[in-house]
Amino acid sequence: MRRGLISVAIFVAFVAIYTLSRHVAGTNTTTTSTSTTSTSTTSTTLASTACQASDFSGAYNEGEGAAGTIYASVTLTKSTAGSCTLRGWPLITLQDRLGAVLTSKLIDVPSASNQFQFLATQANAAPTTLTLHQNGTTTFSLAYSDVQTGATACESAVTLSVQFVANGAAVAVTPQYAVQPCNGGQLLVSPFY
Numbered sequence: 001m002r003r004g005l006i007s008v009a010i011f012v013a014f015v016a017i018y019t020l021s022r023h024v025a026g027t028n029t030t031t032t033s034t035s036t037t038s039t040s041t042t043s044t045t046l047a048s049t050a051c052q053a054s055d056f057s058g059a060y061n062e063g064e065g066a067a068g069t070i071y072a073s074v075t076l077t078k079s080t081a082g083s084c085t086l087r088g089w090p091l092i093t094l095q096d097r098l099g100a101v102l103t104s105k106l107i108d109v110p111s112a113s114n115q116f117q118f119l120a121t122q123a124n125a126a127p128t129t130l131t132l133h134q135n136g137t138t139t140f141s142l143a144y145s146d147v148q149t150g151a152t153a154c155e156s157a158v159t160l161s162v163q164f165v166a167n168g169a170a171v172a173v174t175p176q177y178a179v180q181p182c183n184g185g186q187l188l189v190s191p192f193y
Contacts, residue, residue, distance in 0.1 A: 048131060051084035053164050058173035060160065061139075064119075068147040071119050074162060074173050075139045078132045087129045089191050090140050091166060094157035094179065102155045104185035116188050118143060123190035130192060141190040144181035154182040 056076045063072030078084070094102040109116045110124055118124055123141035130138055148154050157179040161170040181187055 048083045048085050051078070051086040051132060051164055052169055053162065053171045054169040055080040055084070056171045058160075058162060058171040060173050060175035062176055063143075065146065068145050069143055070146050070179075071141065071143045072175075072179075073120065073123075073139050073141045074160065075137050076162065076171055078134055078136045081134050083131055083133045085129055085131050086138060086164060086192050088127045089189055091163040092142070092187060092189065093161040093163070093170070094155055094181075094185060094187075095159040095161060096156060097158045099159075102157055102185055104155065104157075104181065104187055105183075107186065107188050109188050109190055114188070116143070118188075118190055120190075120193075122193040125191070125193065127191035128193075138192045140192050143188040144179070144186060145183055146180050148182050152182070152184070154180045155185045156180050 055078055057079055058074055058076045061073045061075060063070055065071070074090075089106075089108045092104065092106060094104045096102055107114055107116075109118070110126065118141040120139075120141050132138060146154060158174065160173045160175070160179065162173055163170045
């Protein structure tokens, strides 16, 4: 009789914990682990928050050029403890050597209106949700034309400020050579991958 009551109690505890863990409000669940012993059941849920640019450092990966188009990428490394999630396209601001913001026009690729193809295959895929841990990296590709058209000068950026969300913190990335997009500072940008 006592053994039967213990089994029923374990079953009821398991159902209660399972039900509660499925209905936690406002938590972005990334990992759930459950362990069961002969006398108790426990459940642990680890939440992940949105990535903040202030937790990252960046490196500009010089690219190559073909037919007037320059291809490059930026790799961002998470330098803080814990995990975070990231999805979508970066927001990039170009700055000159004095820190002044330059004219730029970002074009998210891929999109319904633009079928441009980056050299890196993964840069051409739709955005996916990435989970990054300390020392984890994410990359995005960019491309621009360096051919001047008409009398309009091409921009000359020595710093790229990369944001994950509008009005958020930025990661400053300094390329070895100036980034010089023409056509009003037009940059084609891939999602984070």
